[in-house]
Amino acid sequence: MQLLLYQLYSGQMFFSAALAIGATALLALAGALERSQIWRSIASVVALSAIGAAALCGVPMPLAQAFVVIPLTLAFALFGITAPKRRRVTLASLALLSTLASVALEIRWQRRTPFPMPRPARLIVLGDSLSSGGFGETTAWPELLARDSGATLVNLSLPGETAVSAAWNLLPDLPSAATGDVVIVALGGNDMLEGRPARDVEAALERILEASRAEGRRSIVMLELPVVPGKWRIGAIQRRLAKKHGVTLVPRRVIAKALLTPGCTFDGIHLTQRGHDLLAREIAHSLTW
Structure with missing residues (x-):
């Protein structure tokens, strides 16, 4: 069950689903399913289940891409698996190509920072209880990350903070920009759980990122959220804003791993010391620090 949840919330289920669709398409292209109605039926069920799984994990796919890959x-x-050869080959080829293209586009968001981000002289963290600590741990992940990277830490995180409230509560406390500043934005989880309108979250994150950049004088990192089913717009908003503002987006699997590894939380949301240790390591690894 833990592995299934990790696949779902980390977005890795998308790649597992793509593998299943691709394998089914290749079998259809090779004619391996022609002789058995049972195997054709199984292949159809596998392909349909994979499409459903890919949709469930909520990968923020651009609408133009979705309008192509989902119908294909x-x-x-x-219709393709049981179709005559010519139609089967056409539909299988289109499904395979669109799936491969989708995987290639998604991999861009999953990889580590391609070039090492310079280690910060000062690390500023804007977050909620995941970042503030105060739930029984000895040292929260921002302090661990700052210590290991040799940075001075300014942790402005507060328990219960949302992106909407942080836009008003935390921004006034941002220190003046200085050379070597890196700001980590770890917000939006409470907005998602509380059901705040996506447009309000987007406006708040936009304001936070604009203020944090300080006209390009700071480097900005944002932690991608492991979105729950039905809240997929939050993921799309994070990616759109990251691209717009030149923000480094740490993949959602990083937080998902910390929340779903046994012994890393005591209530499924708040991290134990083991969870803080793991999250600090995973963020540093993603940023190649």
Whole structure:
């Protein structure tokens, strides 16, 4: 169950689903399913289940891409596997190509920072209880990350903070920009859990990122959220704003791993010391510090 939840919340289920769709398409192209109706039925179920799993994990796919890949893969799963050879080859080829293209586009958001981000002279963290600590741990992850990177820490995180409230509560406390500043924005989780409108979250994150950049004098990092089903717009907002403002986005699997590794939380949300240790290591690894 833990592995299934990690696949879901980390977004890795998308790649597992893509593998299943791709394998089914290759079998159809090779004619390996022609002789058995049972295997054709199984292949259809596998392909349809994979499409559903890919949708459930909530990868923030651009609408233009979704309008292409979803119809093509559905057409293959529903009509292509049992179709005559010419139609089967056409639909399987289109499904395979669109799936491979989607995987290639998603991998860009999953990889480590391609070039090492300069280690900060000062690390500023804007976050909620995941970053503030105060729940029984000895040392929260921002302090661990700052210590290991040799930076001075300014942790402005507060328990219960949302992106919407932080835009008003935390920004006034931002220190003046200085050379070597790195700001980590770890907000939005409480907005998602409380059901705040996506447009309000987007406006708040936009304001936070603009203020944090200080006209380009600071480097900005944002932790991507492991979005829950039905809250997928939050993920799309984070990616859109990261691209717009030149923000380094730490993949959602990093927080998902800390929250879902046994012994890393005491209530499923708040980190134990083991969880803080793991999150600090994973963030540093993602940023190649």
